[in-house]
Amino acid sequence: MMILILLVVLVAGFVSGRLGLFAFLAPLESEAVIYVLYAMVFAISVGIGAQYRDGEGERLSFKALLYSVTTIAGSLLAACLMSIVLPVSAKDALICASGMGWYSLSTGLVYTYSPSLSVATFVYCVSREVLSIFIMPLLIKKFRRPEVVAVGGTATIQSSVACAAVTGDNTIVLYGLLVGTVISMLVPVLISFFMGI
């Protein structure tokens, strides 16, 4: 439902831009997006800190960290290879893939680099979130937690809940949350890094 609302708001903004409505926003938009992003990242971080204070954050094991980093490496490698057949450079494909499913943050960050690439990034991230909700519960029947959770990128929480509903194994939710958190922390770092190359 939330994804539907987000899509409606995005489309409403797009249509208003096409029709020339709210033209007074134009000179403020780029800076406003950045400052709202800062506020949002701060609020998210406060929540993460409070979770760890309350003992709700899963403890990070070396293997989970390794699988998180490998998840990112797999996405970047595949995106780099796909750039051969797509109308984007390897650098642009890497920037887009660095979003890892976190559409709210990555779309705004990529917009400062290239508005048209931010469209691809938004579609990439939303598709990853939506598809993983359907694909992960199917994969968990045949495969194990690390590779199944890798499919979702940062968007593992909702899809892990779907997996738990299928298998009855709730530990995948905590594992998904942990891996998703590690990957999420690296998203702004990766996007900024590839934009700066």
Place this chain on the structure above:
Amino acid sequence: MKILLIYILIMGAGIALGYKTKFSSKSRTRDLFQKGCLLIILFLLGHQLGANEEVANSMTSMGLTGLLLCLAAMAGSFAVVLLLRMALEGRKSARSGEEEQR
């Protein structure tokens, strides 16, 4: 790099504040604030994209590019982690929830 440093600082400050103070980990106010921020960002992005002729013209091709990159990235992450997991744990270890990750 400047933006990256700012994000790291903001995240560090936020995590420290959340850890040291008594903010709830499940605050409805914070949840609403985040959702509100997200809606503002998406509306502004949509407005910027709609007002930009170049972006509007590339909407179909860039949307398809994003979808294909997504499918490739999901397959890439799955395959690489599967290979690593098989190398580390072998094929015979127990399925999903029974691993030592717990």
